[in-house]
Amino acid sequence: MGKILVMVAQRLALGLLTLFIVSLIIFLSVELLPGDLAQEILGQGATPETVAVFRHQLGLDLPAHIRYLHWLGGMLQGDFGQSLANKRDIAELISGRLGNTLFLAGLAAVISVPLALTLGILAALYRNTFFDRAVNVFALSSVSFPEFFIAYVLILFLAVQLGWFPSISNIGPNTEFFERVYRSLLPALTLTLVVMAHMMRMTRAAIINLMASPYIEMARLKGLTPRRVILHHALPNALSPIINVVALNLAYLVVGVVVVEVVFVYPGLGQLMVDSVSKRDITVVQACSLIFAATYVLLNLTADVLSIVSNPRLMHAR
Amino acid sequence: MEAALKLLRSAPATAIFGVTVIVTYVLVAIFAHWLAPYGETQIVGAEYLPWSDQYLLGTDNLGRDMLSRLIFGARNTVGIAFLTTCLAFLLGGLTGLLAATLRGWVDQLFSRAIDVLMAIPALIFALLILTVVGTSIPALVCVIAVLESTRVYRLARAVAMNIVVMDFVEVARLRGEGLAWIIRREILPNALPPLVAEFGLRFCFVFLFISALSFLGLGIQPPTADWGSMVRENATLITFGDITPLLPAAAIALLTVGVNFVVDWFLHKTSGLKT
Numbered sequence: 034m035g036k037i038l039v040m041v042a043q044r045l046a047l048g049l050l051t052l053f054i055v056s057l058i059i060f061l062s063v064e065l066l067p068g069d070l071a072q073e074i075l076g077q078g079a080t081p082e083t084v085a086v087f088r089h090q091l092g093l094d095l096p097a098h099i100r101y102l103h104w105l106g107g108m109l110q111g112d113f114g115q116s117l118a119n120k121r122d123i124a125e126l127i128s129g130r131l132g133n134t135l136f137l138a139g140l141a142a143v144i145s146v147p148l149a150l151t152l153g154i155l156a157a158l159y160r161n162t163f164f165d166r167a168v169n170v171f172a173l174s175s176v177s178f179p180e181f182f183i184a185y186v187l188i189l190f191l192a193v194q195l196g197w198f199p200s201i202s203n204i205g206p207n208t209e210f211f212e213r214v215y216r217s218l219l220p221a222l223t224l225t226l227v228v229m230a231h232m233m234r235m236t237r238a239a240i241i242n243l244m245a246s247p248y249i250e251m252a253r254l255k256g257l258t259p260r261r262v263i264l265h266h267a268l269p270n271a272l273s274p275i276i277n278v279v280a281l282n283l284a285y286l287v288v289g290v291v292v293v294e295v296v297f298v299y300p301g302l303g304q305l306m307v308d309s310v311s312k313r314d315i316t317v318v319q320a321c322s323l324i325f326a327a328t329y330v331l332l333n334l335t336a337d338v339l340s341i342v343s344n345p346r347l348m349h350a351r
Numbered sequence: 352m353e354a355a356l357k358l359l360r361s362a363p364a365t366a367i368f369g370v371t372v373i374v375t376y377v378l379v380a381i382f383a384h385w386l387a388p389y390g391e392t393q394i395v396g397a398e399y400l401p402w403s404d405q406y407l408l409g410t411d412n413l414g415r416d417m418l419s420r421l422i423f424g425a426r427n428t429v430g431i432a433f434l435t436t437c438l439a440f441l442l443g444g445l446t447g448l449l450a451a452t453l454r455g456w457v458d459q460l461f462s463r464a465i466d467v468l469m470a471i472p473a474l475i476f477a478l479l480i481l482t483v484v485g486t487s488i489p490a491l492v493c494v495i496a497v498l499e500s501t502r503v504y505r506l507a508r509a510v511a512m513n514i515v516v517m518d519f520v521e522v523a524r525l526r527g528e529g530l531a532w533i534i535r536r537e538i539l540p541n542a543l544p545p546l547v548a549e550f551g552l553r554f555c556f557v558f559l560f561i562s563a564l565s566f567l568g569l570g571i572q573p574p575t576a577d578w579g580s581m582v583r584e585n586a587t588l589i590t591f592g593d594i595t596p597l598l599p600a601a602a603i604a605l606l607t608v609g610v611n612f613v614v615d616w617f618l619h620k621t622s623g624l625k626t
Contacts, residue, residue: 055467185589284472288474291475307568309482310481310567322471326471326475329472333470
C-alpha cells in the first residue's frame with residue numbers, strides 16, 4: 034500500500050509542476066508579442082505620453098517576474114483582470130460560461146462513457162461478427178470526420194428535417210434543468226460521437242487482449258458462461274487501461290467543446306475564447322487558456338492516478 | 352510501374368478506394384485552374400443561388416461559384432496541410448533521431464521540452480499563439496507544425512532507440528562514421544516504415560486541425576477558398592435544409608477516411624513483411 038501512495042504522490046507533484054510551467058508558458062507567450070501590448074491596443078496614432086500612462090495602468094512598467102506573480106496570484110484568487118476589448122471584469126464574463134461548458138462536457142460524458150463501454154464489451158463478446166465489424170467501421174469513420182461536419186449533419190437531420198431539437202442552444206442562467214438538458218442534447222450528442230470511438234476501441238482491445246491469457250482459458254474450461262467470464266474475470270483486470278482512456282477522452286472533451294460550442298452558438302467558455310481571439314483580446318484569451326489547460330492537465334493527472342490505483346497487480350504488491 | 356500496379360491489384364478494396372481518393376484530390380489540386388469553371392474569388396451572380404446548369408452547385412454568400420471554390424479549396428487546404436505536415440516531420444523527425452543517437456543531455460532537453468508542450472491542449476495553445484502573432488498563413492503553418500512535431504518526435508525517438516543499440520550502428524560508429532552519416536545511412540532506412548505510416552495519420556490530424564481553425568474563422572483567411580471557412584460562410588443554408596455547405600466538410604471527411612484506409616493497409620503490409 035505504501036508503494037502506491039509514493040507513486041501517487043510523485044504523480045501529483047509532477048502534475049503541480051506541469052501546471053506551474055503551463056501557466057508560465059501562457060504568461061510568457063504574450064511577453065513575446067512583437068512590439069508592446071499598450072502600443073498594440075492604442076494603435077499607431079497614440080502619443081508616447083498616452084502609451085506611457087497606459088503602460089503604467091496595465092502595470093507593464095514592472096519587471097516580468099513581478100507581473101507574473103501578480104497575474105498568477107490574481108488567477109488563484111479568482112481575479113482574472115479586465116478585458117482589453119470592453120474593460121469588463123473577466124471573472125464576471127467567465128463564471129456563467131464556465132458552468133455552461135462544464136455542464137455540456139458533463140452531459141456528453143454521461144451519455145458517451147456508458148455507451149462506449151457497453152458497445153466495446155459487446156464487440157469483444159461478439160468478436161468477428163457482423164456487429165463487431167459494423168461498430169469498428171463506425172468508430173473508424175467517426176474519428177476521421179471533422180467535428181463541425183458531424184454537428185451539421187445532426188442539425189440537418191434531427192433539427193431541420195425532423196424538428197426534434199433546436200439547432201441553436203439558447204441557454205440562459207434561468208433555464209430550468211430539463212429544458213437545459215433538452216437544448217444542449219444536440220451538441221452533447223455531437224461530442225459523444227467524437228469521443229466515443231476511441232474509448233470503445235480501447236475497451237474492446239483491452240478485453241480481447243486479456244481473453245488470450247491462461248486464467249481466462251481456465252475460467253472458460255470450468256464451464257462458465259461467456260458473460261460471466263467477461264464481466265467477472267476479464268473486466269476487473271481490463272479496468273485500468275479503460276479508466277485511463279476514459280479520463281483521457283474526458284480531457285479531450287473539455288477542449289473539443291470549443292468547435293461544437295461555436296456551431297451551436299452555445300454560450301460557453303469556448304465561444305468566448307474564439308470571439309476573444311478574433312478580437313485579439315489577450316487578457317481574456319490568457320484566462321480562458323489557463324482554465325482549459327488546467328482542466329486538461331488535471332484530468333490527465335486523474336487518469337494517471339486512477340490507473341495506478343485501479344491496477345490489481347499494484348494493489349496486492351508483495 | 353508494373354510492380355506498383357501489381358501491388359495495387361493485391362490490395363484490399365478499402366485501400367484501392369483510399370488510393371483512388373488521394374490520387375483524385377491531388378489531380379484536382381494540381382489542375383484546379385483548368386477544372387474550375389470560374390475564378391477563385393470571382394463574383395459570378397447573386398448570393399445563395401440554387402443548383403443549376405450554369406452554377407452546378409449554386410453560389411455562396413457573396414455570389415461566387417461554389418464548385419469553383421470547392422476545386423480551388425483542394426489546392427489551398429490540402430496544400431497547406433501537406434506543407435505543415437512536411438515541416439512537422441522535418442522538425443520532429445530530426446530532433447527525435449538526434450535525441451536517440453546522441454542520448455545524454457540533448458535527449459533530456461528535447462524530451463522535457465516536448466513533455467511540457469504536450470501538456471497543453473494543442474487547439475488552446477494554437478488559439479493563444481494566433482492571438483499574439485495574428486492570423487496569417489505562415490503563422491498558422493509554423494504553429495501547427497511545431498505542435499504536431501511533438502508527436503513525431505516521440506515516435507521517431509522511440510523507433511530510433513531500438514535501432515541505435517543494434518550491432519551495425521555500433522560497427523559504423525567504430526568505423527569512425529560521422530553523426531550525419533549514421534543517422535542518414537544506418538538509422539533512417541530502418542526507421543522509415545513506421546514514420547511513413549505516421550506521416551499519413553499526422554496529415555489527417557493536421558488537415559482536421561487547420562480545417563477546424565478555419566471553420567472558427569482563425570485559420571486560412573478569406574477571400575482564399577478553403578473548405579473549413581466555406582462551411583462557416585454558408586452555414587445558414589443548412590437551417591433551410593440545403594446540403595451545399597456540407598459538401599466542403601464532406602470533402603474533408605472523404606480525404607481523411609481515404610488516407611486512413613491506405614495507412615491501415617500500409618501498416619498491415621509492412622508488419623506482414625517482417626514476420
